Amino acid sequence: MVDFEVVELPESDHPEVGETAPDFTRPLVNAESWEDVSLSELTDEGPVLLVFHTMDGAFPATYVWNNLRDRGIPEQIQTVGVSISSPYEHKTLLKERGVEATVRLYSDPAAGVAADYGIENPLDGMTGVTEHRPAVFLLDEDRTVRYAWVASEWPEFPDYEDVADAVSEHA
Amino acid sequence: MTGDESVITLYRLQACPYCERVVRVLKQLNLPYESRFVEPMHSDRDVVKRISGKRTVPAIVDENTGVTMSESANIVDYLQNTYGDGADADAGGVA
Numbered sequence: 001m002v003d004f005e006v007v008e009l010p011e012s013d014h015p016e017v018g019e020t021a022p023d024f025t026r027p028l029v030n031a032e033s034w035e036d037v038s039l040s041e042l043t044d045e046g047p048v049l050l051v052f053h054t055m056d057g058a059f060p061a062t063y064v065w066n067n068l069r070d071r072g073i074p075e076q077i078q079t080v081g082v083s084i085s086s087p088y089e090h091k092t093l094l095k096e097r098g099v100e101a102t103v104r105l106y107s108d109p110a111a112g113v114a115a116d117y118g119i120e121n122p123l124d125g126m127t128g129v130t131e132h133r134p135a136v137f138l139l140d141e142d143r144t145v146r147y148a149w150v151a152s153e154w155p156e157f158p159d160y161e162d163v164a165d166a167v168s169e170h171a
Numbered sequence: 172m173t174g175d176e177s178v179i180t181l182y183r184l185q186a187c188p189y190c191e192r193v194v195r196v197l198k199q200l201n202l203p204y205e206s207r208f209v210e211p212m213h214s215d216r217d218v219v220k221r222i223s224g225k226r227t228v229p230a231i232v233d234e235n236t237g238v239t240m241s242e243s244a245n246i247v248d249y250l251q252n253t254y255g256d257g258a259d260a261d262a263g264g265v266a
Contacts, residue, residue, distance in 0.1 A: 027208070032218035033182075035207045087208065 007154040009133060013118035014150045021050070021143045022116040027107045028080070029090040031100035034107070040143060042078055047146070047171050048139045049079045049163070052119060052132035056085035056093040060134060060155050065097040067160050074102035077138075077171035082106040082113055084131045108132070119150055134158070138166045146170045179204040182219050182230040184211060189243040190229040196247050200254045204231075 015021045021039070028037035042048050051068070053061045061083065073079060081103065085093070090105040097103075106113070111130045114120040119133040136158045138147035147166035149158045179197065181204050183190035197204050209228060210216050216226040223230040223241045230241045236253065240246050252258060 032216075033207045033209045035205060091210070 006156075009121070009152055009154055012133060012150050012152075014135065014148065015117065015137065015145050017145050017148055019145050021137055021139050021145050022113075023143065024113050024116060026082075026113065027087055029087045029094070029105045029107060031091065031094055034087045034090075039139075042080065043139055043141055043143050045078065046141060047077055049073065049077045049167060049171075050137045050139060051079065051081045052114070052117070052135040053081055053083050054134065055083050055131055056089040060157065061093065062097070063157065064134070065093065065099060065103070067157075068163075069097060069099050069102075071160060071164055073164060073167055074099060077167050080104050080106060082108055082132055084109050084111055084129075121154070136163055138163075138170055140170060178234060180207055180232045180234075181205070182207050182209055182222070182228050182232075184209060184228045187228060192243045193229045193231070193246050193250075196250050200250060202250070202254055 023038055023040045025036050025038040027034040039048070039050070051064065053064050055061065065081070068074060068079065079102065083105070085107065086109065087107045090107055094100045094103060094105065108114070111120060111132060114130065114132040117135070119135050120130050121133040122130045134151040134156060136147070136149045137145055140146055147163070147170070149162070179202060181190070181193060181197070183194070183206055185208055209219055213226050216228070219228060219230055220226045222232055223239050225241050227241050229243055229246060230239070231246055232239045238249065240249055
């Protein structure tokens with residue numbers, strides 16, 4: 001019998017498969033610089049895998065990028081992350097996870113995008129800090145959601161096989 | 172960001188006063204521009220070196236004229252001469 005606690009998260013009201021994901025603009029960080037870029041600019045180029053994760057440095061952020069990297073997902077589809085971390089921290093994550101060439105990360109310190117997507121996660125023991133609930137969305141060129149997964153427990157990780165299958169089907 | 176007109180890209184460093192000087196002139200002249208923020212460590216700013224040949228900021232790339240330029244004083248002079256009240260009449264093709 002396990003003797004640790006997995007926290008149940010409340011129901012989320014996130015965009016479902018077939019719905020249109022909200023557009024947003026935030027600084028988008030690559031290995032060398034960052035600039036304001038809208039999500040729709042990315043989807044105009046093709047399907048996008050949108051990965052919401054914990055603040056950089058927390059182990060779930062490390063695990064999710066290691067897994068996506070090891071499966072070669074960013075080579076198959078435009079892959080972007082979102083967390084509350086600053087652009088400076090994002091540059092470090094890109095380097096440390098070895099995804100500098102393939103992944104870009106949005107910086108959303110006030111978690112406004114989490115509110116737009118219905119995936120806010122106010123953190124116990126870190127007063128005033130709300131971040132993004134772990135979530136993965138695959139969006140097509142119209143920002144229509146083709147795959148959606150949102151954590152219902154904390155911590156919880158996406159089923160990477162499901163993500164890989166969705167990427168194979170829609171990318 | 173809108174992609175509907177060619178714009179000026181400003182390579183800048185957060186809290187760099189020389190960059191803010193250029194920003195002030197861009198705003199005074201009501202010029203659309205995009206900000207690209209770069210690495211504080213001078214030795215890591217290869218993205219700037221690739222466009223301007225130097226790692227210093229500010230640097231601008233003006234797609235309207237094809238000009239790429241470093242050094243805030245030079246940039247300010249260029250912007251005022253190209254887009255300001257005293258702009259070179261030849262630049263606009265107006266007598």
